[in-house]
Structure formats: C-alpha cells, structure tokens
Amino acid sequence: MKSFKYTINGNIYKVHINSSIDNEVEVEVNGTPYKVKLEKPTKKQVVTINRPAQAPTTSTGAPVVSRPSSTSAPGALRSPLPGVILDVKTSVGATVKRGDTLIILEAMKMENNINADRDGVIKEVKVNKGDSVLENAELVVIG
Numbered sequence: 001m002k003s004f005k006y007t008i009n010g011n012i013y014k015v016h017i018n019s020s021i022d023n024e025v026e027v028e029v030n031g032t033p034y035k036v037k038l039e040k041p042t043k044k045q046v047v048t049i050n051r052p053a054q055a056p057t058t059s060t061g062a063p064v065v066s067r068p069s070s071t072s073a074p075g076a077l078r079s080p081l082p083g084v085i086l087d088v089k090t091s092v093g094a095t096v097k098r099g100d101t102l103i104i105l106e107a108m109k110m111e112n113n114i115n116a117d118r119d120g121v122i123k124e125v126k127v128n129k130g131d132s133v134l135e136n137a138e139l140v141v142i143g
Helices: none
Strands: 002-008 011-021 024-029 032-037 076-078 083-088 101-107 110-115 120-125 138-142
Touching (some): 101 138
Antiparallel strands (some): 083 101, 120 138
16 A cells, blocks of 8 residues: 655645556545546566577587687787677788788677788688677787
C-alpha cells in the first residue's frame, strides 16, 4: 500500500493506493474509496538476461581470437585496440615504407588503418581476415 500527499488548488489530499491490477487501481482519497480505470495498461517490467556469446572457433576447434604473446618478436607491429581484422593488405616478403597501410582493423564500429611504423620487409603476418584480436596483439613483423 503506497501513500501520497497532494496539494491541489490549496486543498490537501491524502491518497492511498490499495491495489493495482492491470489497468484498474483501487485508491482511497481522504478516506473515500474509488476504483480508477487507467487509459493505458500499466507497464510490466521485462528483464532480459544476455548470456555471453561463445567465442568463435575455426573448423579445427581452435579459438579465432589472437592473444598477445608474452614473447615479443623484434619489429612486431601491435594492435592499438581490440577488434576484428577486416582486411590484410600485405603479405610475407612485401617491401613496405613507413606509413603504408598494412591492415584494416574494425574497432568500436570504426575502420582503423594500421600503418607501417618503419621501412622494411614483412617477415611474418600473424593474423588473417576475420580474426578477432585483443589490444596489444602482434599483427605483423617488419624486418
């Protein structure tokens, strides 16, 4: 039972809500009972439980997520953000110059160009198109 105190045009009203079923409410105003029918039905609270999605796996069952390695390869270019690899624009043996776009990473619903940070030759490409990567994961190794 909820109680409210209203002042309307200088008059004080004590309102007690006795029961509420769908769009019909029984109230008591200054001791006088009333049945009030609401124009709109009362909203029912809906609780949605989101279960975490299962991590994607390859056909062999290995996880698709590339984790940052504990040992870093010299010349490794790392992911600045967690995301999904949209495109790999280089291959092993390719000569790159500083500023060349090597990978396109989708992170926070934006496409991010991952550019070479130095001149060199691509020694290793550690990700594939469609892979999910975590922040600081190695993407390519430039020698």
